[in-house]
Amino acid sequence: MLLAGCSISVAPDNQTTSANTGAPAAAAHWTKETRAQLRQAIDARAAHGLDQMAFASNAGDEAGVTQQALAYAAALARGATDPTKLYEVYTVPRPNPDLRAGLANALRANDVKGWLASLAPADQNYTRLSKAYLALRQQPGTPTPAIPVHGEAIKPGAVDPRVATIARELVVLDYLDQRSAQGDRYTPTMAKAVQQMQADYGMKPDGVIGSAVLAILNMSDTDRARAIAIAMERLRWLERTPPATRIDVNLAAARLTYWRDGKIADSRKVVVGEPDRETPQLGSPIFRLVANPTWTIPRSIEGETAAKGAAYLKANNIARKDGWLVQQPGPKNSLGLVKFDMLNDQAIYLHDTPAKQLFAMIQRQRSHGCVRVDDALGFAEILAHDEGVTDQWHQARATGKETFVKLPKQIPVRMLYQTVLFDDAGEPIVRNDPYGWDDRVGAALGFKAGKALRVETRASDEGP
Incomplete structure (x- = not known):
């Protein structure tokens, strides 16, 4: 069975097309080797944070394999989700490669693996996210929080072994300077940071670190992995x-x-x-x-x-x-x-x-x-x-x-x-999600709902 678009002349990057001014190109067929390349690429989709989605690669006929290949290629090239459907307004320019022509070229070159690898973002940030996601997914599948929730609430001036971890999380969320995140004593500087965070999240700003504060600061490896997968997806939405x-x-x-x-x-x-x-x-x-x-x-x-x-x-x-x-x-x-x-x-x-x-x-x-x-x-x-x-x-x-x-x-x-x-x-x-916009992307990627980090703010004036 021929692949649709196989007679189109394709530019060297396999992502754009030009007019066909020469003789028709050779027919593009799936071979045992190219099917194996597709199967291997889909099996390794965790590198792109797509392991919660099913991209079955075992269809028998060529039409089925082609559709699977194009679906996975689209996820890498443009995102597995469509932001224009997830959000009422999304007009940021997006990539639009000719995937059918690219696949046809890849089949003729017997290099489906290389073609698929060329579709995802190649920048340093995407690579860092991929490495971090794989590392988190290799951790034991436990939602154990980083900060133990047992024990009494921590009041200003107290000494508690949890303080060091709490301070690090406050630094991540920008409430505390790195230089102030030292030791196990709950210092006045830390208390001021906690009070500011409590106010932002609609809590009584008393500076006491209880279960509500820990619920904001605690993020499991599962939550971090979900956020990183969502970040990779958002990068795939963007023009390269x-x-x-x-x-x-x-x-x-x-x-x-x-x-x-x-x-x-x-x-x-x-x-x-x-x-x-x-x-x-x-x-x-x-x-x-x-x-x-x-x-x-x-x-x-x-x-x-x-x-x-x-x-x-x-x-x-x-x-x-x-x-x-x-x-x-x-x-x-x-x-x-x-x-x-x-x-x-x-x-x-x-x-x-x-x-x-x-x-x-x-x-x-x-x-x-x-x-x-x-x-x-x-x-x-x-x-x-x-x-x-x-x-x-x-x-x-x-x-x-x-x-x-x-x-x-x-x-x-x-x-x-x-x-x-x-x-x-x-x-x-991983920072907070003030609009709650991670949820709809995460759900579309197959993740369970994560821990919500929501701010509660009201405009302080009539300005636009």
Whole structure:
């Protein structure tokens, strides 16, 4: 039986096609050897965190084997799940290789193994995740927590053998500095960190480490393996060669990374949408800088602002214009002094904010959906310089009025969600899942529900 698409001319990377201008290619058949290669590749799928999914490779006829091969290839090349079906909004660019043509070439070259190996991400982070996942899966299948839950609650000042492990977990979650994670004494510095975490998770911030605090800090190897498998899946969703100049925003960690010509040029904190008003996963470019922006308050939150009364509106320079509440430029404007205009249907953009105190918080999922940038004026200065519009930008700011500065080239922005980061040694560390978005990916990959690490935040102002 012939493989569909076998007469298509395929580029050297086996992932793109071109017009067939020559004689028809030779028929592509499955052989005993190529079937064995497929079987071996599927048997080794744990390297990609896909061992909870069934990719049966024992069908007898060629059509069945072909479909199995294409299903596994698609999981490696684009992800075993479809983020556009898992989430209401997902517009981050995705890979789209011609898998039928690639398989046809692989069969003719008798190298299905090599072709499948070329489909998954080849970057260092994916490799690290794969190694960590395999190591965790080799551990005894036990959900035993790292921190024993027996014993009395730990109060500030107490000495307890569990404190050292608790301190390490607080470091992972960014509540404690590494230098303060020493010894078995529950220090005032640690207590302050625990109180901040308790507040973020909706608990009474008394600093006492009881069962509720340990439930947040405790993560079994099973939970870590699940999170790492999900992280690999999210990487498979992404195009293999992203734009060399771009801005990536990790919504889970609330951090922004600016890439310029393939190198990290800047990284800073951001504030993103709070739970239930999540910032969507978008692929959307910045096309202009806006100096001294006005803010037209969206209908969805207009009521919150109007309810504060006329005195509040006047004090914050907000008035009704053409049926909308509009805040004029100035230091109290909720967009701050600069807005980074983006092209998308969700009215999501980056901007400054007068609420600078939010950047000092650990859990920064506290906006109504847009992304607030720490030292946004400094970041705008960097972009203006790199794009050659510094003079125009300075002139626009000097007007004191809303003024637009178009960028010569649009800068792609990717709003991503990644709950696994890497420490200084390159080891993966599992962070919290503030939106609960790991659950739907994990379930689609065949994992049982994991331990939820959920923050409880409410927006502290009316800003976007």
